[in-house]
Amino acid sequence: MIRYAWLIPLFPLAGVLINGLLGSKTRGAAGHLATLMAGLSFLVVLGISREMILGPGGSHTVAVWNWITAGKFSASLSFLIDPLSTIMLLVVTGVGFVIHLYSIGYMHGDPGYPRFFTYLNLFMVSMLLLVMGDNYLVMFVGWEGVGLCSYLLIGFWYEKKSASDAGKKAFIVNRIGDAGFLLGMFLIWSLTGSLAYGEVFKAELAAPAATAIGLLLFIGAMGKSAQIPLYVWLPDAMEGPTPVSALIHAATMVTAGVYMVARTSPIYVQGPAALEVVALVGALTAIFAASIGLVQNDIKRVLAYSTVSQLGFMFMALGVGAFASGIFHLMTHAFFKGLLFLGSGSVIHALHHAPADQQQDMRYMGGLRSKMPVTYGTFLIGAIAIAGVPPFAGFWSKDEILAGAFFSGHYLVWGLGTAAAFMTAFYMFRLIFMTFHGEMRVDHHAREHIHESPATMTVPLVILAVLSVVGGILPGFPPDAGWIHKFLAPSLAKAPAAHAAAGEGYRIVKAAAGAGEPGGGHGTVGIVLIALAIAVALGGIALAWRMYMRDTAAPGRLAARFPGLYRVLLNKYYVDEFYQACIVEPIYRLMRSLFNFDQRVVDGAVNGSSFLTVWTSRLSGLFDLRTVDGAVNGTASVLAFFAQLLKFIQSGMVQNYLFMMLLGVFLMVSAYLFR
Amino acid sequence: MGIVAEALIALVKIAVVLGVVSLVVAYLTYLERKIIAHIQMRLGPMRVGWHGLLQPIADGLKLFLKEDIIPDKADKIVFVIAPVMVLVPAFVVYSVLPFSQNFYITQINVGLFFILAVSSLGVFGIVMAGWASNSKYSLLGALRSAAQMLSYEIFLGFSLIGPLMLAGSLNLQRIVEAQGDVWFVFYQPLAFVVFFIASLAETNRVPFDLPEAETELVAGFHTEYSGMKFAFFFLAEYANIMVTTAVAVALFFGGWQGIDWIPLPGFVWYLLKMGVLIFVFIWLRATLPRYRYDQLMRLGWKFMFPLVMANIFLTGLVKYLFL
Amino acid sequence: MELLFFYIFAAGIVGASLLMVTRANVIHAALSLVLAFLFMAGLFVLAGAEFLAGVQILVYAGGIMVLYLFSIMLMNVGVSIRLRQWHRQSVLALAAALLLAAEIWMVLGRGGYPEARRWPWKLGETPGNVEALGQVLYTKFLFPFEVASMLLLAAMIGAIVLAKRRITR
Amino acid sequence: MIPLTHFLALGAILFLIGAAGVLMRRNAIMILLSIELMLNSVNVTFVGFARQWADLTGQVFAIFIIAVAACEAAVGLAILISLNRDRQMVNVDEINLLKW
16 A cells, blocks of 8 residues: 555545646536545545555555756655654544535635635645655655645635735745745755655754754754744735635644654754753743733634644644654644634634624634534544643643653743633633623624524534544643554664753753653653643633633723733734834835935936036137037947947857857866866 | 679669569560450450450650650759669668578568668659759749658558567568468558558559649659650559558568468468459449548548557557557 | 667658758648658667557648648649748848757767666567557556547647538528 | 767758758747757757667657747747747848847
8 A cells, every 4th residue: 555655645636637637617516526636535545544554564665757867966756654743643634624624614605616626635735845854854744735725715815905915924924934944955955965854864964954954944943843933924814715724824734844854853852952952942932922812803714823832832742852752743733723713714704794804813703602503513622632631632732741841841831831722712712701701892793693603514513523522632642651662763863862952950850850861751740840831721721711701801901901911912912013124125125225326426427427528628618629529429439438348248149149059068168178 | 602693693682673664564464455345334445455465565666755854954964863763662672571481581680671772762753853844833843742752651651560569570581481371461550551551552553643633733753754754753653552451461460471372472462462452452443532631631640640559559468568 | 779770760761851841832842741750650669669650650641731732722723832941030040040050969969878778578469559659558658648639629629620611590 | 770970960961951941041930949859959969779678768858849849939939929029030140129
């Protein structure tokens, strides 16, 4: 089965070709076709993962075709099937298939229906290339492909200015990250002479080199996975259709950075400083985004900031060396965040008769529980899962991350993470209470149109809800020694034994934990940590209940008491404004000053010289007419001389250019001869 | 055997083949006139010799002795080279034809490819002649023939791929041997039909004689030619007919292989089969009207091209599945 | 013997190409080029590339050059014969070309090429050049081959679009 | 045996004749013909190398060059024909709208 791995991206590619070229013919069938294609590749993935999980596993390379061979450089289009890519394939095709199914209902009747599914399938192809490629070049192709699809899908309703702006923003911000990735790739190639994982990871790198590679690649991951400071595009990306937000901007694409860092873990462990940066950036992002999420009123924006925050958790895990936990969290997050997004889509779908600015605003919702029981139930499961209440999925992975941070001696990271977990629980239940409980604040006109969504939308919700319940405990119990750790172990590097930050404190804690292995999670400290995590989650929920159910005036009072803090949070720490003022504006100002320079100095010089000419000619006209004529003609002939010279180069005649080419060849051969 | 002896033997073979071909070609003109005459209920040439048997020789003498006119405004060099350029490829092709098991001038492993390549050069003579004459009729004839021969060469080439795939060799002797049991015409009827039509067009024969359509273009590309140069064009046309029929016999009708219990030498069988095909050529001329130019192109590109492609595909499929 | 034939063919090619470059009449130039191609086919046979020699005649001489002649006849070149033939940069270009020739001469003079190998088959044998070429072309070079066919298709469509007369309705 | 340098020298000579033709002639058709010659000079070189190493790659690429030459001829001639139809000229140095 594994040798048929090339079928996985081929099915969605067929969908792209059919829907993309014959979209006007397939129209209504486009969604079913695209879903079928996603389902077929999911089936292949299931077959492969059956062999990988139940069978011998191992690492397999499926060569498709030798792509580039130039001198010493060679890259092939070949796929790597190993435990890590198997997990990613399951997530991508599984969640992808469910969301395709959901989109059939959600996008029904949209004028761009076939276009939407073409993009969605194209995204699948790119994401699969990214995940399956066995070298950095193929991964980069996928990386750029998902970026393109993200741009296309955010700006799917391009007639809306905010949507097309958001698309452009995502594209440009990603480009900064991609430049980092590209530089990292160059560095890898120049240091190891190859881009294939197998050969790159075998190479022994000096710590500074590995750190440099790690940091450059992490810049790429920052862009794609929305980490500080390149996270600004993700909240705006919610302008796209909700299934897109669920698939691309929650479950799969934004985790590409996590996957990439995990895949590159053999390099990262050789440059521990890079890992420190990853951990710190992850922790900061987690708490930063979570704090913004506390006060947002747009339902999708809350989820978007939550995504940024959870991605921060994943990077935290990678940074502290708990690679498997990071991937584990990636997987569980794909389940419950996909679920939450789809649930919010269902809510928005129900409210599409409300005024446009109220459809996504939680202040105009409330009391939807009785009208949409399935959506409510599944949404609640997702919220509990993300809050980290056992035995739901989020608990297992998040607890592992926090424990990993603690036991590797990253107390600051652990503290930030715990605080972020508390906030997560709070804002998720704030969202639940504001949306589904309390009195109904929906516009009167839209009230009678509220209804439960059709089956194509609720079935995916139920599927994901089930996964959110069992997706954590099945592979992740017992903590830090669950099945997923054993499965992933061959693909990932071992965490560096003595972590840079792990100093004296680490040893003390290790002694206190009484467990031999770092990150073992057993012993008294481990149990205390678990209890603390549960307490934090429940505390967040309780606080939300107190503020939004029992004492509904409390939030207002709080905002009134800390007006500055509230405004800062509401305005997302003014980061967008900061970028506008510090990066975009200076560029504009530079251009304006250049323009002014051109106007004043250059034009001034020209005008001045003409003035000078007039003046001198007038003067010498009095003096001697012949001298003037001579001077003028002289100037003209000098100009003409240079013009003739320059004209020769820019003649517009092909043959002149070809002559230059021949001269170039001549010079090159000369260089070879007389070197 | 020394190089000199080898060269001498080769020269003798060449002389024999050329002599026979020239003679046969001369009598082909007689045959054509006679057959068409009888089809049209006439007698044909009767005066020179018994039933006009010496007519070709008389014609040859006449052409040989006639004044050789070169038009004033013509491009002299090209005008003179053109007839040679037509005749040479037509004769060169005979060097690889397997007239019998043992009798051939040479045998090369790319024989069929060689024939295609060399016969594709024939069009140059026609184009040169048409252009050098500096006459409207000639130029039109040349343009027509350039487009026509270029197009039909493609179908001609593609139609040969079918038998080629069955024989698995480009060597004509191998191809003939591969037809020991069944002639390829039975395996490849489509290919043969296309080949036959394309060779009609390649040799500028009715119903594809547009380059020399006497009702529109006087005599097409050779309007301005006379005397020996005209004879060259004439010879080349019949030589080409013989070549295409010879190729057809080698590829589709089992070459020199005959019926076992009739003890005839191989080359007799070969010539007999060629004779039958040549008779069909002449027969067609007496029967069919001429195609219009657009009809010619449509027939080629829209009908024969897909047909021959389908034939190749089917042959490949059958060969892959059953052989 | 081989060397003698090589010199004959090389002289033919060079002579015909010089003739081609210097003709005022485009038709004469094209015909000289055909001559050069025929010699070149001979050269290819000499170098053991029989199939290539055939392709050279069939495609180049019999196809592409006929296309040239055909187009030239469509274009009425009579006028251009009477115009100035040489570009203004001729002298410079010639000088540069000669200089380059001298340089290439020097490069070739350095020599140092490895010993020539023999083809594993003889000229004219049946499992020979053609079969081997087909084997390589449809396996190792299948992808370039497909690309070349796509290129031909694109060129065909492009040529039709470019040369077609706009029919205004 | 023919030395490899013979093939290379022949190729270089042909290439330079072609290049000179491209650079020195005004007539567009002459330029196209010269380009054909240049392409063929590369073929000669390829075939020479193929023989030297008894490796068919050179011949395969010569075939590809012929395919490319066919494309070039078709498109080039199509451009010339439409140019000739619109402007009645074939001299390349008169096509200089790019210069102003």
